[in-house]
Amino acid sequence: MHNRHIRQVAIVGLQNIAVTAAYLVGRFWGLQLFAEGEFTRVLFPAAGIAVAGLMIFGLRVWPGTFLGALLTSETLGRPLLDGVALSLATTATYPVVCALLRRVDFHTQLDRIRDLLALVALAAGVGMIPAAVIRTSVVVLLGTSPPADFWDLTLVTWVSLAMGVLVVTPFLLAIRRMRWPRHVRPLRALEAVALLAGTAALTLAVTMVSPNRQMLFLVFPPLIWAAWRFQLAGSTPSILIVSAIAVYSMFHLPARLATDNDLITLEAFVATASLATLALAVAVSERNRAQDRIANASIELVHALNKLDESARPRQG
Template identity: 35%
Template sequence: MASVIRSEKARRRTVAVAQLLGVAAAYYLSGRLGLLRQVEAYQSVVTPLWPPTGVALTALLQFGVRIWPGIALGALFTTLTISGSFSPLGIGILIGNTLAPLTAYAALRTVGFREELDRLRDGVVLVFLGAFTGMLVSSTLGCFTLVLSEKLPVERFWPVWACWWAGDVMGVLVVTPILLVLRRARMPRVTDRWLEAVGLFVVMMCASLIATTSTLAMLYLVFPVLIWAALRFQLPGSAPCALLVSVLAVIAATHQAGPFRGHHVLEVMLNLALLNGSVTLTSLLLSALVTEQLNIRREMEHACVELAELVEELTPRSAARARRPSSSERVAIRPELG
């Protein structure tokens, strides 16, 4: 019995270590992807979209607070990749990148966030608590660290802070929903909706390319397609569409192409943040609203079925009681038989 208990504990430790290393690797790899598209803001390098924040928050939602060492380890490797050596500057950025998703996770758990994103309130709190509020920690600590290490002049604090915050927010808004969808993804059944899904992807690709490469400020073209995806496919359809729009917009912004051409870096980051924020808000909130309404409809249909079964169960008994004579009727019948 003791050997069985020891082997079970060893297995659990092995699984826990594997999960920590997996989260660290996912954080590092997503950081490398984020660094492929970076811009220089006031002599500081920032990324328009920082995927590790979304990876870290999803890992916390999946495994709980115990996974934070994996996030810290991934942030450490990413910081070493950027700076080339570990320094007090790296320590401050490491602390901020670890505390930010922990803060977002604590805020989401406090208000009863559900990972299914099947309620309107879940989409709202993910945006305003998980992204907008939680990522204040990483951007603030990171910029303060740059100022204290004399890497950033004080007068440039807020522009760099805004760019840093926007990139971290976009990581949560774009990456977290798609990872939550993939976590519970199942092989879909072959139906006629496959044709609609393929058509949706083609239309979204065309609309996104036109919106992000045209100089005619046609970014609004993506929103009707997002509404189509949310109404017909909910989050599994709208989240990939939002990711596609965000990635193409980041590529255009870093090349200063299309609607981002001729703008200052801060203007580019703000326009990109507003676009990605609007796209993600439309995707999340409309999908959550439709899912919530569908769930209410299913609950009502289930209640109607249960009520019909109960009526059907009680109906034969009521008919039997109606056919059975009462005691007064039996008394009246006996004299006639005599």
């Protein structure tokens, strides 16, 4: 019993370390790729990592998310008390979001449309509003931002958190269940690799050719193809690739200075592309499962009819 308890504590500790490391990677990724100064715009990957970690491992890994946020604050040179306050403000609502998802019987495999709706409405939508308000309030109280910018900063923070959950969380939930299929055909594996590479190349080309991002709709065909052919296994990495390149190009490959209208257009594109692609992937998965159930029921019915026919035949002799 004592060894079992030690083993459980060790497992929880390793899970917290893994979540902390992932949160740090997501936070620095966001700061390096999608940030203006120390503030992440449009996409906050760490939020998606935190929600996925809590949904996969449970509330026992919340200390890992807090530690990841605190370590990030320390590396940015903030005072310790300011870092603790901001870390608590950023991570305090993640357990509430996960509790809401479990309340509605959320499946981490995202195999139903209702699961996608719950993730969008409760996690990315309603769940991130308190997080944005609390974090912005702490930022204003610490004097980092003037009170006049409270509502604008709250809105931008909410969008950034929501996009992080919408883009990153489905990818982590899907990749956790990915298995290399047995007897996979070489052409299908080549198709998957070509699809991801082609999606990345097309997105990069579109963002460079169209500085105003009006041609981003050209990436919808490969996103649709990924959802149709590979469901979540193909759609979630495709969404992550498209979103990362599109947001990165806004801040690091500007042909002109990005305006507020450009940011709004980009945010609308990321949200629309993610929702449409995920919805199609989940719908196709549901259809495939329904077809499998019908096929299995048909086979069982045929077996039952054959047995009934054999029992009804007159015995000879």
